[in-house]
Amino acid sequence: MPQTQNIIGLVYDFDKTLSPNSMQEDTVLPYLGLDSAKFWAETDRLVAEDSYEAELAWMQLLLEKEEFRNLSNQDLQHMGLKLKYYAGVPEIFKQLEEVLDRPAYREYGVTIEHYIITSGLREILEGSNLRPYVKSIFGSEIAEDSQGKLGFPKRAISHTQKTQYLFRINKGYLDLQTDVNDHVPREDHRIPFQNMLYIGDGPTDVPCFAVMSQQEGHTLAVYDPADNNSFAKCMQLRKAKRVEEIAEANYQKGTHLWRLLEYVITEIADSIVQRRRDSQEASIIAAPGH
Numbered sequence: 001m002p003q004t005q006n007i008i009g010l011v012y013d014f015d016k017t018l019s020p021n022s023m024q025e026d027t028v029l030p031y032l033g034l035d036s037a038k039f040w041a042e043t044d045r046l047v048a049e050d051s052y053e054a055e056l057a058w059m060q061l062l063l064e065k066e067e068f069r070n071l072s073n074q075d076l077q078h079m080g081l082k083l084k085y086y087a088g089v090p091e092i093f094k095q096l097e098e099v100l101d102r103p104a105y106r107e108y109g110v111t112i113e114h115y116i117i118t119s120g121l122r123e124i125l126e127g128s129n130l131r132p133y134v135k136s137i138f139g140s141e142i143a144e145d146s147q148g149k150l151g152f153p154k155r156a157i158s159h160t161q162k163t164q165y166l167f168r169i170n171k172g173y174l175d176l177q178t179d180v181n182d183h184v185p186r187e188d189h190r191i192p193f194q195n196m197l198y199i200g201d202g203p204t205d206v207p208c209f210a211v212m213s214q215q216e217g218h219t220l221a222v223y224d225p226a227d228n229n230s231f232a233k234c235m236q237l238r239k240a241k242r243v244e245e246i247a248e249a250n251y252q253k254g255t256h257l258w259r260l261l262e263y264v265i266t267e268i269a270d271s272i273v274q275r276r277r278d279s280q281e282a283s284i285i286a287a288p289g290h
Contacts, residue, residue, distance in 0.1 A: 077127025087252025
């Protein structure tokens with residue numbers, strides 16, 4: 001039976017999108033006493049000189065530390081409470097749902113679901129203040145050994161691989177055991193791309209921006225108001241038509257970003273209601289003339 005397709009999917013990157021920092025800088029690096037600048041410089045060296053993929057490079061550097069290997073995934077979850085966010089996060093997740101508190105939207109059961117796709121460690125976000133508001137979190141993962149300690153990377157999500165999870169959200173294939181490449185008729189997609197908005201911060205999100213644009217989804221880039229380079233990167237994305245809009249990463253009510261999010265959500269909700277009404281009208285069989 002076809003999906004009702006009345007869900008709006010808001011999909012967020014994490015590092016520099018919901019937080020001004022990379023998650024490692026708030027959690028594992030301070031725990032290990034590592035200097036962030038030196039750590040990322042060494043990551044870049046492995047990528048440049050030894051042809052590492054960036055995600056495997058920083059995971060390798062962490063796993064070289066005995067103190068890190070002695071941690072469990074539960075320990076990583078506990079570190080999630082140390083994450084720092086931009087203003088308005090996590091309150092915005094609940095507040096955006098209030099945008100749909102209108103009779104027409106309630107009549108057709110229009111709802112919002114929040115998702116996070118990150119190249120960072122999923123377990124850290126699983127223990128964060130964001131978790132209660134988010135339908136699913138996709139991120140890099142490290143398996144535990146027989147003693148329950150961190151052992152070997154079991155999933156490293158690169159910037160291009162993040163696009164797979166957009167299709168998972170689109171099809172409703174949130175269980176990673178399900179093959180995302182399975183064919184699903186468009187009417188059976190749980191959240192059509194036209195009902196989705198992807199929010200990122202820079203060039204690393206270009207693959208996701210591209211997929212969203214190709215699939216008639218919505219795109220938005222945010223910049224750090226304290227970082228001129230961040231603003232410049234977002235402007236380049238907009239000039240290249242990678243994103244529809246850019247805004248300062250301030251998620252509080254009344255800001256430019258809030259207004260953009262409210263606008264896109266309302267636009268999608270209106271289109272859902274219109275499609276449902278059109279479908280109902282088309283299903284009505286006109287009475288024969290007398």
